């Protein structure tokens with residue numbers, strides 16, 4: 001008799017772990033199958049973990065979880081070749097419980113979270129690839145794994161297998177992602193003593209900061225560079241839409257090297273020792289790319305469902321929330337003894353009512369707008385830098401004349417109409 005569980009979860013990332021923990025805590029028998037040597041072994045993130053969504057699962061988790069630094073400052077840089085216009089926010093409130101977000105290493109955090117799932121009663125099967133879903137009469141009834149005699153059965157299967165999402169594709173929930181629907185991110189961990197990190201980023205002991213970089217950080221392509229502080233490491237990376245990488249034949253590792261050598265960045269990472277290098281895809285298709293989420297005996301969560309808010313660099317919180325909501329729908333289905341798509345559509349409904357789909361809907365046109373209109377990244381950001389340079393350089397020219405010069409520069413290549421149209425479109429895409 002093959003082994004049967006109440007639920008099988010594929011993938012021990014943020015969405016899979018959240019779903020597993022929630023269902024196991026409710027008393028369901030759950031098998032979590034992960035292809036890596038251990039949960040987190042294959043997972044890549046900058047990475048900022050948001051407290052509120054994790055706390056929906058484990059109260060005051062920060063008291064025991066392996067975290068790097070609470071983030072007290074978030075900076076945003078509009079960068080050109082030689083300068084940067086900066087803005088941001090720093091708060092003492094974020095330095096205290098309950099905190100806002102933390103930097104983490106997924107290799108450590110996911111391992112800890114997985115132990116919580118095991119403690120709650122889940123079975124975790126590592127080093128095992130799920131090759132396909134097993135179907136009977138059109139309903140998913142289990143999974144075929146890479147292990148000999150490795151078929152496992154369950155009332156429901158949760159696909160939390162990340163951005164590549166091969167299993168949802170096999171089920172024809174979506175087609176292969178288009179290059180405009182995913183970004184390729186490359187990043188490094190650079191080692192530095194804690195005191196040097198705190199000095200360079202103007203931080204109190206143990207506190208952290210993040211910098212998101214637009215413009216020259218991604219060579220003017222649609223994407224962002226990022227710098228995050230960990231205890232004794234700095235995470236630095238750059239992510240760009242795959243369509244743009246293909247179009248300009250960019251080499252991601254060269255983009256990262258460029259960012260590291262940039263005069264605004266290099267003083268922050270001087271003498272740091274590279275210890276890890278990662279490359280990973282990020283779903284960026286947004287609201288319009290959300291695939292079919294529910295079938296008979298199956299639901300899809302996290303990156304596998306394109307649930308990433310690239311504009312706000314939020315992914316793990318959407319993954320955790322979708323995993324938790326998927327689990328809640330499965331618990332209801334278990335109580336009702338009905339695992340049909342109709343019953344499981346409770347997941348789709350609750351996801352639609354949550355910040356996850358609301359936020360993705362709000363920004364549904366933003367990435368596309370930036371992709372089709374390179375001037376936002378490669379003209380307006382350099383312009384903002386030159387305007388600031390003009391205004392803040394004291395050279396005996398009156399401020400009024402400086403303003404005139406700035407406006408003249410803006411309208412040299414562009415008509416008032418095209419500038420107005422760009423402003424209007426941007427406001428419309430983010431409002």
Ligand SMILES: Cc1cc2nc3c(=O)[nH]c(=O)nc-3n(C[C@H](O)[C@H](O)[C@H](O)COP(=O)(O)OP(=O)(O)OC[C@H]3O[C@@H](n4cnc5c(N)ncnc54)[C@H](O)[C@@H]3O)c2cc1C
Nearest residue numbers: 011013014015035046047048130161162302303315316319
């Ligand atoms: C460079 C980078 C930086 C990022 N920075 C941030 C950030 O700062 N903040 C933020 O919120 N988000 C960030 N994200 C996004 C965030 O990491 C993801 O949105 C989140 O991890 C998604 O979780 P998930 O569980 O859906 O997928 P994942 O975490 O990718 O987990 C999927 C799991 O499934 C396993 N798997 C896949 N296929 C199979 C199979 N067939 N059989 C068995 N196991 C399988 C994988 O090994 C993996 O463990 C970043 C992403 C990248 C790439």
